[in-house]
Amino acid sequence: MPQSAGISIGYLAERTGLAVSAIRYYEAQGLVEPWRNAGGQRRFHRADIRRMSFIMIAQQFGFSLPEIRGFLRSLPGGRTPTKDDWARISEDFRSHLDQRIETLVKLRDNLDGCIGCGCLSLPNCKLYNPEDRAAQKGQGPRYLMGDRPETEAEAENAP
Amino acid sequence: MPQSAGISIGYLAERTGLAVSAIRYYEAQGLVEPWRNAGGQRRFHRADIRRMSFIMIAQQFGFSLPEIRGFLRSLPGGRTPTKDDWARISEDFRSHLDQRIETLVKLRDNLDGCIGCGCLSLPNCKLYNPEDRAAQKGQGPRYLMGDRPETEAEAENAP
C-alpha cells in the first residue's frame, strides 16, 4: 500500500469502486491532475478519493463531466473541500435537482389526470396541452400529442 | 395532404415535430410499422401521430426506446389506444416514475443534510452512508465517498 508519496491509480480505483480506465478518462477530461513518479506512473493525492466520490455524486445528480469540471475548478486543489466550499456548490446542486424533480412531478400529475380522462384521444388531456410544452427537454420543436395549427378534430375527420 | 391511403413520413414529422430521420430510426427500432405504397414510400396510420407522441412523452419520463417498445407491444396496432389500453400502460409508468422521483428526492434530502454537516469530510454524512448505495443507477460496484473495508479514519491517519 502506498504511503507518503501519493497513492497509485489502482488503489484509488479500489477505494472508489471506479475502473482504472475511468480514472484515466477523468484525468483526460481535466477532472483530476495526478503527478508522475520517477517511473512515469500516476500518483494521486489521498484527497482525490473524495474528489472521485464528488464526481460520482454529481453524476447521480445529473451533471455532465464538463459541468463537474466547473465545480471542481472552484474547489481547492489537493485538499478536502471545507464546509464553505461545499455549501457554495450545493446551491447549484439544489436548484438543478429541484428543477428535475419538479418536472417529473408535473409530468406524473399530468399522467394521473390522463388516466381519468381516457387520454391520448381527448384534446383536454394535460399531456396534450400546449402550455405544458415547457416541460420539454429536447432542443428541436417537438409537439406532443400531435397538437398543431390543424386541430385534432379536423385531423380525425379527414380519414 | 394525404387522405385515405395513410399519411406520409413528412406529414407525420410535421405533425409531431420529429425529424424524418428520427421516425425512420424508430421504425428500425420496432416502435412503429408503416406499410409501403406502390412506389415504395412509407405510409403511416393517422393514429401513429399519437404513437409518436406517446414515444416522446415516455422519453421525457426517462424510458429507453426498448422499454417504450415494450409498452407499445401491449397497444393495439393501427388504432388509437382506448382508455383501457392507456390505463394499463399508466400503471407501469406510475411505478417507474414514482421510483425515479423517490430516488431524486432522497438524494436531495441527503444533500440538504450535508450542507449542514460540512459534508464530504464527515463519516456521518448521508451521501457517504453505505445504506444509500441503493440510490446508485450504474452497473458496476461504485463506492461513494471512498467508503470501503478500511475506514476513512484509518485512511486519513496513514499519510
Place this chain on the structure above:
DNA sequence: GTAATTCCTAAACCTAACTTTAGCTCAAGC
C-alpha cells in the same frame, strides 16, 4: 411535361462516457 419536392437506402458520422486491445515498461515478491 418538366421542375421542384419529397422520399428511398446504406453507410458514415456524432456526442457522452467509458471500456477494450495491443504492445510495452515498471515495480514488487520470493
Place this chain on the structure above:
DNA sequence: GCTTGAGCTAAAGTTAGGTTTAGGAATTAC
C-alpha cells in the same frame, strides 16, 4: 534476478439515440 502483476500510451470499440451524406427514384406543382 526473475517472474508476475500493475501501469503506461494510443487507438479502436461500445451504447444510445439519433443526424448527415450520397446517389437515386417517386410525387407533386405548375
